[in-house]
Amino acid sequence: MRALVIGAGITGPVTAMALQKAGIDATIHEAYERTADGVGAYLNLATNGLAALRLLGIDHRDLGGFDTPALELRNASGRRLAHLAMSRDDAAGTVSQTVRRSDLYVRLRDEAVRRGIPVEYGRRLVDAVPHRGAVLATFADGGTAEGDLLVGADGLHSRTRAILDPHCPPPRYTGLLNTGGYASGVSVDTPVGLFTMIFGRRAFFAYANRGPGDVWWFANVPRARAASDDELAAYTPDRWRAELERLFADDAGPALEIIAATPEIIAPWNTLDLPTVPVWHRGPIGLVGDAAHGISPTSGQGASLAIEDGVLLARLLRDHGDPVAAFAAFEAARRRRVEKLIAQAKRTSNQKIPNPLTRLLRDRLILPLVSRAAARTTHDWLTDYRISWDPPAGSHPARR
Ligand SMILES: Cc1cc2nc3c(=O)[nH]c(=O)nc-3n(C[C@H](O)[C@H](O)[C@H](O)COP(=O)(O)OP(=O)(O)OC[C@H]3O[C@@H](n4cnc5c(N)ncnc54)[C@H](O)[C@@H]3O)c2cc1C
Numbered sequence: 001m002r003a004l005v006i007g008a009g010i011t012g013p014v015t016a017m018a019l020q021k022a023g024i025d026a027t028i029h030e031a032y033e034r035t036a037d038g039v040g041a042y043l044n045l046a047t048n049g050l051a052a053l054r055l056l057g058i059d060h061r062d063l064g065g066f067d068t069p070a071l072e073l074r075n076a077s078g079r080r081l082a083h084l085a086m087s088r089d090d091a092a093g094t095v096s097q098t099v100r101r102s103d104l105y106v107r108l109r110d111e112a113v114r115r116g117i118p119v120e121y122g123r124r125l126v127d128a129v130p131h132r133g134a135v136l137a138t139f140a141d142g143g144t145a146e147g148d149l150l151v152g153a154d155g156l157h158s159r160t161r162a163i164l165d166p167h168c169p170p171p172r173y174t175g176l177l178n179t180g181g182y183a184s185g186v187s188v189d190t191p192v193g194l195f196t197m198i199f200g201r202r203a204f205f206a207y208a209n210r211g212p213g214d215v216w217w218f219a220n221v222p223r224a225r226a227a228s229d230d231e232l233a234a235y236t237p238d239r240w241r242a243e244l245e246r247l248f249a250d251d252a253g254p255a256l257e258i259i260a261a262t263p264e265i266i267a268p269w270n271t272l273d274l275p276t277v278p279v280w281h282r283g284p285i286g287l288v289g290d291a292a293h294g295i296s297p298t299s300g301q302g303a304s305l306a307i308e309d310g311v312l313l314a315r316l317l318r319d320h321g322d323p324v325a326a327f328a329a330f331e332a333a334r335r336r337r338v339e340k341l342i343a344q345a346k347r348t349s350n351q352k353i354p355n356p357l358t359r360l361l362r363d364r365l366i367l368p369l370v371s372r373a374a375a376r377t378t379h380d381w382l383t384d385y386r387i388s389w390d391p392p393a394g395s396h397p398a399r400r
Contacts, residue, residue, distance in 0.1 A: 001317065004029060004137050004147035006125045006160055009105060011153035011289030011306040013112040013119075017056050018314030021389075026117060028109075029137070029145065031124035031154075040266040041180060042216055043104070043297065044068065045097040047087040048385045049304025052311045054092065055389050063107055065099030066210055071195040073367055075359075078252030081367040086195070086300075087383030096300075098195075098208055098216065104303065125152075125159045128285055135284050149284040149323035151313065153306075156272060158291035165279035171272035173226035174296050174349045176204075179240070179268045180218030183207075186261035188215055188254050199362065200251040203244075204352040207258055217258050219244060220298070222353040226270045235268055271296050271349070275342055280335070281327035288313055288330075293338040298352070299345035301382065305338055311387050319391050341382065 001024045005016045008030035016026040050060045069088060073081040086096035113119055124140035128150050135150040152160025161168055190196050190209050197206040207217040221244075235243065241259065248255035259265070274294035280287050289306035296302075312333060316326040351362050 001025070001148040001323070002146075003027075003317075004128075004135065004145055004150045006137070006150065006152050007031075007154035007289075007291075008109050008112075008119055008121075009153065009155055009289070009306075010108060010303050011291075011310050012151075013108040013117070014053070014056070014307050015151055015153055015288055015310035015313060016112050016117045017058075017108075017115060018311045019317065020115060020117060021056060022314040022318035024314065024317060026151075027145065027147075028112065028117065028119045029123035029125060029139065030119060030121050031140075033121050040102070041178075041218075041297075042098055042100045043303050044086075044300035045099060045104075045307075046301060046304045046383045047089040047092075047094055047096065048383050049301075049307040050094050050097065051089060051092065052304075052307045052387050055311055055387065058108075058111060060094050060097050063097060063099050064103040065097035067095050067193050068098045068195050068208055069095040069193055071197060072190070074196065074198045074253065075363050076199065076201045076251045079363075081199075081363055087380070098210075101303075125154065125163075128160065128163050130283050130285075149286070149317075149327075152285065152287045152291045153289050153310070154291050156274065156290045156294040158287065160285065161277060161279075161287055161291050164282050164285060164287070165277075168277055168279065169274075171274050171294055174271045174273055174298075174346060175222060175224070175353055176220040176271045176296075176298075176349055177223050177227060177268040178218065178220060178271045178297060179244070179266050180216070181259075181262035181265045183215040183217065183258045183261035184263075185213045186215055186254070186257050187213065188258070196253070198251060198253050198255065199352065199354070199359070200248055200255070201354060202250075203247040203354075205248055205251070205253065205255045207254070215258050215261070217255075217262070218297075219247075219255075220271070220349075220352050221247060221268065226272075227268070232268060232270075237265060237267075240268060241265055271298075273342055273346065275346070276339055280331045281324075284323040284327075286313070286323070286327035286330065292334075293342060295338070295342045296345045296349055298349045299341055301341055301345070305341070308385070308387055309334065311389070315387070315389055315391075337385070 003026040204220040288309040320326040
């Protein structure tokens with residue numbers, strides 16, 4: 001089988017490497033000349049995602065991130081509401097990693113190239129149609145490519161998704177603007193690796209101590225409706241910095257010092273998700289990663305789910321030997337898990353939108369309960385989840 005993988009973000013290179021492990025040739029087609037998307041922001045990789053990467057022989061120490069084993073929640077007055085362990089896998093010696101998105105992109109893509117997987121840049125998919133029992137893809141540059149299957153790993157605004165279902169609802173605005181940055185030369189009173197998250201009076205602020213003077217942070221700013229491109233552009237760097245200083249002026253904690261120690265604040269963007277995508281596949285064309293299930297960064301799981309997807313889809317293609325059956329099995333295995341998590345992330349996002357009554361309930365009731373429940377839980381459905389590379393018991397060897 002030959003696969004066309006659309007997108008060289010996180011899911012694309014992971015899927016292509018997993019397909020190679022399954023004995024399937026893949027070529028990655030990326031719209032941009034180089035993947036520059038997401039430069040600036042960083043993300044969390046949980047143990048479920050790290051375990052899936054390990055199946056491909058990729059070690060968490062090669063990703064350029066740092067250990068973030070715990071998080072603490074505080075309210076606007078500085079009171080500690082909860083202390084939670086982030087995901088850990090003692091058997092593998094890993095804990096959650098915090099890594100720059102751009103570093104992760106580059107490392108995954110370079111590793112795919114090192115393994116001999118072709119990446120074609122400047123190849124923006126515009127159409128894909130069944131063609132003589134296979135798929136014919138057409139790109140904006142007028143070129144075409146043919147494969148036995150096409151995997152749409154083209155992100156939240158996926159063209160593949162629109163090809164499969166022109167009526168698919170667009171991504172949903174979750175009520176928050178996102179921003180962040182990297183501060184240096186600032187001292188904070190939290191241990192290295194601890195993520196401290198503050199439900200402020202007007203907005204949400206989170207920071208992680210990465211080492212002496214080095215602090216990575218993000219902020220979520222409630223906004224009733226999504227900002228237009230013009231409104232986002234109107235937030236010049238100086239205006240945006242002043243706005244953040246105003247928002248956090250009355251909260252306990254080091255937000256103002258951290259913002260002041262950040263040379264360049266990442267410009268704000270609308271936080272979006274995709275609660276449900278009706279059509280995940282048709283014939284030999286299917287979706288993976290954000291294209292199938294965009295999730296807000298609040299979850300800390302978008303990249304980990306994307307990695308799980310790529311590895312599982314490749315295994316199912318190997319097991320079924322047929323793209324149509326493999327895409328159907330993939331949807332059956334994945335939809336419930338990812339949609340449950342997207343809904344959970346949306347509820348968490350809502351907690352970041354302050355209103356006096358919900359704030360009281362959250363601080364007095366919900367978060368202490370969550371914290372106690374988390375301390376008692378030994379098995380976590382989310383981060384203890386592991387993709388198996390072994391074929392299911394009883395499957396026919398010829399189909400392995
Ligand atoms: C700022 C930010 C912070 C985040 N924080 C977290 C976090 O803490 N934890 C976490 O797990 N996740 C986080 N996420 C989400 C995570 O980045 C995504 O879930 C993950 O990148 C999904 O990977 P993907 O490969 O499916 O999509 P993407 O990374 O979006 O990659 C899609 C690729 O497809 C290419 N492409 C698009 N259209 C076409 C086309 N027509 N033809 C060819 N190529 C195309 C794009 O150029 C891109 O390279 C965050 C996201 C953002 C934006």
